[in-house]
Amino acid sequence: MISVFKIGFLEVSWVDFVDIALVSVLLYQVYKLIRGSIAVNIFLGILALYLVYLIVRAAQMELLSTILGQFMGVGVLAMIILFQPEIRKFLLVIGRGTEFRENIFKSIANWRHEYHDDFDVGEVLEASKSLKGTKTGALIVFSRDTELKFYAQTGDALDAEVNKRLILSIFSKNSPLHDGAAIIHKGRIKAARCVLPVSENDHIPATYGLRHRAAIGMSENTDTLVVAISEETGRLLLARNGKYLRALKLKQVEQKILEYLHDDEPVRWEEIKEEESEATEPSPAKG
DSSP states (O other): OOEEEEETTEEEEHHHHHHHHHHHHHHHHHHHHHTTSTHHHHHHHHHHHHHHHHHHHHTTOHHHHHHHHHHHHTHHHHHHHHTHHHHHHHHHHHHHHOHHHHHHTHHHHHHHHHHHHHOOHHHHHHHHHHHHHTTOOEEEEEESSOOOHHHHTTSEEEEEEOOHHHHHHHTOTTOTTOSSEEEEETTEEEEEEEOOOOOOOTTSOTTOOHHHHHHHHHHHHSSEEEEEEOTTTOOEEEEETTEEEESOOHHHHHHHHHHHHTTOOOSSTTOOOGGGGGGOEEOOOOO
């Protein structure tokens, strides 16, 4: 191995620079995933405990060192359990960005484009317009690639074609299905009254209720696009990858839904066409 320079007895090579750069990128990506959530405090607590363990071991405090050593011995398993949502999200980000997915599933992607061209988004938009006008709360999850069986099983299976009247019936205040989310996949409403994960992001405004937090939480944990309508104000919120847009016009909502369904989203998802940007209130950027 060819060394670049030496610092005393320490030899530094180009491999070391690459190693440090890759670790830096990895740590930065982990920071982006856990920033703004309770996971940051847990991570700092584990880091502080590990530093105490190193100090205790260096000071040769045998009893305390043994106790902390036993705890650190199961530290990896504990971190997997504690950071399960963040690890799942991290793997999801990796899976989304690989060329493997684009190449191996190219035929599936082409079929998906054909299908989504036939999907009448207008039915959802018309229903959303009515729900906004009557200030009826709603949660609609669009899933492009998977049926979200884990979440669908928490509600009632429907497997019905998407149409305005059905959506209005589901979210009617007198309907037994209104208290939860509807999941749309392959142009069909797979299930209703589904339970969604709630976001723990501290940066979400305190005025946002459980429905908005569930929409943002679902977008954080899955590769979905979520529409939430407030029953207090009638305002519509669109959530994707933990980011959200509000005060959107229906034309802008249609644009974002079609971009998602056609897998043609901009690098910065929260960007809206300039001529329509005045009506938007993008959320604080997460990374």
